[in-house]
């Protein structure tokens with residue numbers, strides 16, 4: 252998968268050189284490049300923002316540097332008639348990012364992330380980009396960050412780890428939170444007794460059927476307590492008789 256990130260703070264994205272995503276890049280599983288928006292300006296001051304038409308607080312990102320940057324990272328493809336790259340514009344005004352969206356994006360060949368700052372990017376950039384990209388404004392959640400960079404770190408990590416080969420043991424993707432619409436069960440390791448707290452007996456029993464049932468019950472209980480909205484959204488067909496009793 253190819254990923255391009257455009258930002259006025261490319262250093263922010265340095266964390267993508269670390270850990271699993273960094274390793275996937277080194278191994279060629281992810282072809283990820285970070286670009287400085289200011290490299291696509293033409294004035295001496297490398298200006299990327301200006302005052303908003305209609306007045307109001309703050310500054311708005313100018314359209315032309317964005318068009319130059321987006322053409323540079325996906326110019327040929329856009330003209331080539333193949334699958335359009337996906338342009339993700341992080342914004343608190345976007346659709347909320349979910350695990351389902353991460354799975355969808357992990358199937359794409361080319362993702363481009365446009366990190367806005369200040370009050371956002373001139374709206375005409377998004378309109379213009381629709382001819383070339385599948386444009387998706389996406390929010391990390393219902394709160395406001397100072398810019399798109401932190402949201403991109405989260406999204407690239409969530410999507411990147413679903414690309415085949417990035418996570419060494421694909422089994423670990425199956426039993427994690429949100430993979431089946433539920434939160435994941437609690438986990439324990441050695442020692443079995445720690446500061447007067449014991450690991451639940453069932454987990455030491457070696458009875459795999461009972462362990463699976465215990466874990467499933469914990470998932471259901473935890474989800475009902477912490478995220479009742481997820482219980483509402485569950486497909487009733489995904490619940491067995493024992494689930495319904497929990």
Ligand code: ADE
Nearest residue numbers: 341342343390391396402
């Ligand atoms: N930029 C500012 N706030 C954001 C949010 N909540 N999600 C994505 N990008 C943002």
